[in-house]
Amino acid sequence: MRTLPPCAATCAAAQLQHPSQPPARPETAEFDWDAHDIVIIGDSGGKDSGATVHEGCTQADAVGQLHKIRVLHCDLGRTTRGHLVEWPGALEVARAHAQLYGVPFAVRRSTRWNSLWDQIRTRGRWPGFFARYCTSEKTAVGRDYVDEVGAELRLGRPPRAGYAMGMRAEESAARAKKPPIEQHRMTGKGTLRTVTTWLPIHQLSTEQVWKIHRDNAIPHHQAYDQGMRRLSCRACPLAHTDDLIRSAQLNPELFAEYADAETAMGQDSAAQFVGVTR
Numbered sequence: 001m002r003t004l005p006p007c008a009a010t011c012a013a014a015q016l017q018h019p020s021q022p023p024a025r026p027e028t029a030e031f032d033w034d035a036h037d038i039v040i041i042g043d044s045g046g047k048d049s050g051a052t053v054h055e056g057c058t059q060a061d062a063v064g065q066l067h068k069i070r071v072l073h074c075d076l077g078r079t080t081r082g083h084l085v086e087w088p089g090a091l092e093v094a095r096a097h098a099q100l101y102g103v104p105f106a107v108r109r110s111t112r113w114n115s116l117w118d119q120i121r122t123r124g125r126w127p128g129f130f131a132r133y134c135t136s137e138k139t140a141v142g143r144d145y146v147d148e149v150g151a152e153l154r155l156g157r158p159p160r161a162g163y164a165m166g167m168r169a170e171e172s173a174a175r176a177k178k179p180p181i182e183q184h185r186m187t188g189k190g191t192l193r194t195v196t197t198w199l200p201i202h203q204l205s206t207e208q209v210w211k212i213h214r215d216n217a218i219p220h221h222q223a224y225d226q227g228m229r230r231l232s233c234r235a236c237p238l239a240h241t242d243d244l245i246r247s248a249q250l251n252p253e254l255f256a257e258y259a260d261a262e263t264a265m266g267q268d269s270a271a272q273f274v275g276v277t278r
Contacts, residue, residue, distance in 0.1 A: 031162060031181065031198050033065045038149050039162035039198070040070045042142060043097055045090030046231035048166030048201060050097050050218040051209045055200035056164050057101035071098035071105045072145050074138045076233065077115020083254040085116050085233050087223050096219040108141050116233070124265050126237045134233070146193050158192040167199050170206065178202065226250055 033039075041056050043049040053071060060066045073094040076085040091107060098105035113119045116134055120126060127134040142163060150159030163184050169176035180202045184195035201209065213220055221231050227246045232239060234251050235258045248255040 031059065031200070033060065033063050033068065035160060036068065036162045036196065037153060037155060037159050038070060038146070039068050039164060040072050040142065040146060040149070041164040042138070042166070043071050043073050043094040044166075044231060045073070045087065045093040045097075045221055046166070047209055047213065047220055047224065048168060049094065050220060051201050051204065051212045052164055052166040053097040053101060054212050054216055054218060056198075057103060059200070061101075066101070066103065069101070069103040070145075070149060071103055072142060073105070073107045074141045075107050075109040076134075077109060077113075077117060079115070079117040079254070079257050080121070081253075081257050083251075083257060085235075087221060087231055087234055090221060090231060093219050093221050100216075100218065106145060108145050110137050110141055111144065112140070113137065121261065121265075126262075134236075143193070143195075146195060150193060158194060160194045160196075162196050162198050164198045164200055166201055168204060168206075168209075169202055170204075175202075223250070 031039075039056060039060065041049075041053050043053060057066060057069055060069050071094065073091055075091065078084055095105050109115075110119075113122075116137065119134075119137065146159060146161045146163070150161065153159065167175050167178060169178075178199065180199045182197050184197040204212075212218065223231055228250075229243055230239065234247050234254055235244070239247070
């Protein structure tokens with residue numbers, strides 16, 4: 001059994017932003033490791049992903065099943081002008097999370113689209129609260145990776161996979177209602193897989209997530225040090241206005257391209273950040 005890293009250096013930026021003594025952590029949901037052949041952890045390179053990798057690997061190591069873990073980063077590609085849709089360096093942070101725990105790391109991109117940007121321009125509209133095709137595309141990438149790893153294992157039957165994500169109840173009322181463990185929509189009639197959604201940090205607060213980072217020397221993205229609270233797409237229409245404004249300040253060229261695309265498409269769901277870029 002691999003020994004996980006001990007508590008180490010403090011994450012200075014996180015310590016400045018969060019209390020040094022967060023409330024005690026509630027128990028995480030119990031996951032049935034014996035019932036699953038593989039456990040894939042989605043890692044965007046954000047703070048919640050880092051904490052999810054830690055919780056998943058720690059629990060797996062405790063029961064001698066760390067070998068079942070795979071960390072997956074979904075690459076969202078580039079815009080027409082060559083800008084990364086996600087934060088530069090997010091992929092490297094996600095890779096560092098996997099390396100910290102000695103588990104395999106994979107990067108995959110949609111087989112249907114060159115990038116999320118291509119999908120936006122082809123559809124002629126932005127992702128929205130009722131049209132989250134951006135997250136649906138990540139789900140499709142994850143589904144294909146489950147099948148890929150399942151085929152590699154040569155089980156002689158459809159794989160039984162756990163799919164761990166960093167959603168937390170504190171983030172929204174909708175996420176608060178999500179059960180920590182449930183059957184994933186990747187499972188369904190006619191599929192060759194059984195997938196269980198697992199939310200290892202569902203009940204953790206932001207302060208508790210940062211404490212996990214500090215206690216275990218988990219790498220974090222520099223965007224947090226620059227004032228960002230979440231690490232999603234750099235110009236996510238679903239992000240909080242304050243985060244969009246700060247991201248626009250840090251990424252003016254990308255936001256200018258988004259603003260030009262908004263004008264070309266005649267679609268104003270991204271209007272909340274147009275004024276910041278011009």
